[in-house]
Amino acid sequence: MALHTTRTFQTFLKLAFAGMLGASLVAGDAGAEDKQPSPGSAKAIFGSVSLPSQGAAQPYGFYAKGCMSGAVALPIDGPTWQTMRLSRNRRWGNPAMISLLERLSRDAAKYDGWPGLLVGDISQPRGGPMFNGHASHQIGLDADIWLTPMPAHPLSVEERETLPFTTMLQKNAFLTINPNVWTESRARLLMRAASYPQVERIFVNPAIKKKMCDTWTGDRTNLGKLRPIYGHDSHFHIRIKCPPGATACKPQAPVSADDGCGKSLAWWFTKEPWAPPKPPKPGTKPVKPREVMVSDLPNACSAVLAAPSVDSIQAATFGGAADAPAVAPMAVMPAAASDEGLPAIGPVPDDKPSVE
Numbered sequence: 073m074a075l076h077t078t079r080t081f082q083t084f085l086k087l088a089f090a091g092m093l094g095a096s097l098v099a100g101d102a103g104a105e106d107k108q109p110s111p112g113s114a115k116a117i118f119g120s121v122s123l124p125s126q127g128a129a130q131p132y133g134f135y136a137k138g139c140m141s142g143a144v145a146l147p148i149d150g151p152t153w154q155t156m157r158l159s160r161n162r163r164w165g166n167p168a169m170i171s172l173l174e175r176l177s178r179d180a181a182k183y184d185g186w187p188g189l190l191v192g193d194i195s196q197p198r199g200g201p202m203f204n205g206h207a208s209h210q211i212g213l214d215a216d217i218w219l220t221p222m223p224a225h226p227l228s229v230e231e232r233e234t235l236p237f238t239t240m241l242q243k244n245a246f247l248t249i250n251p252n253v254w255t256e257s258r259a260r261l262l263m264r265a266a267s268y269p270q271v272e273r274i275f276v277n278p279a280i281k282k283k284m285c286d287t288w289t290g291d292r293t294n295l296g297k298l299r300p301i302y303g304h305d306s307h308f309h310i311r312i313k314c315p316p317g318a319t320a321c322k323p324q325a326p327v328s329a330d331d332g333c334g335k336s337l338a339w340w341f342t343k344e345p346w347a348p349p350k351p352p353k354p355g356t357k358p359v360k361p362r363e364v365m366v367s368d369l370p371n372a373c374s375a376v377l378a379a380p381s382v383d384s385i386q387a388a389t390f391g392g393a394a395d396a397p398a399v400a401p402m403a404v405m406p407a408a409a410s411d412e413g414l415p416a417i418g419p420v421p422d423d424k425p426s427v428e
């Protein structure tokens with residue numbers, strides 16, 4: 073970081089704090105832009121469906137532009153997990169995602185000193201865009217996990233709505249882990265999640281990624297799966313690959329083989345990612361982004377919306393801990409062409425910030 077004067081550095085810090093605030097609005101999963109979508113938009117339509125479609129589980133499209141059929145629900149409670157924010161009705165996913173979450177919850181409790189998972193948003197019953205909180209989570213292959221351990225008692229419905237998030241960051245410092253909150257068990261939980269072959273990416277705050285780079289002394293093979301992104305300082309986000317046979321699922325380019333602790337991480341500690349957007353040139357009208365319509369999604373998504381529902385939530389709830397099927401390792405998916413249009417070299421990270 074080449075900063076020449078104290079004043080420049082002060083400006084940088086100001087920008088950084090502004091950036092941190094803005095970032096949590098962009099990529100956090102709580103309370104972000106709670107304004108209602110327009111009637112007829114994909115957000116309004118997918119957000120109003122309360123049950124999944126019958127039939128085989130299929131993701132259609134991309135993590136940030138798609139939908140799903142045949143979703144199953146993670147049970148509200150299991151021996152090693154509790155689901156949060158039940159009013160949002162977002163504990164739906166592809167069976168591969170749901171069984172992975174159950175497996176992670178068991179393994180973390182058994183091996184990592186983590187008593188259980190608090191599970192945040194997965195997807196809506198038929199996937200699709202959400203009116204708040206996420207760019208992705210649309211095809212049942214993304215899930216948010218709190219960095220708060222599951223309490224010993226079952227949380228009430230009210231507590232599940234209101235329990236506040238706990239940031240891992242220091243309040244008045246730039247991208248710095250709070251040593252009074254961070255624990256080795258959290259590091260182990262992240263690396264446990266990264267260890268499963270079907271997990272392709274785990275999104276964390278850049279400060280968490282740096283902490284892992286600086287301190288993780290175990291096997292670093294899967295450290296590259298931890299991807300720095302805005303927000304994600306009180307929860308992390310697990311993304312799995314397109315399951316085998318999911319031919320309508322658009323894969324994301326695999327992460328590079330290195331540990332991700334070099335240049336791409338250093339970029340987050342410069343001012344560039346935190347700079348406010350440039351003001352429009354005088355005389356030009358600001359372009360308001362058009363709302364996503366169902367017709368913008370893969371064609372199959374209209375059929376997914378029109379398909380008959382399962383009979384009840386119970387009928388589509390995943391089997392629970394005892395009879396959860398083992399998660400078989402998945403074949404490595406072929407590399408997709410870069411869909412983000414970002415340069416392949418330079419300080420820009422692989423994950424475009426707007427795609428959570």
Ligand SMILES: [Zn+2]
Nearest residue numbers: 215216309428
């Ligand atoms: Zn997420």
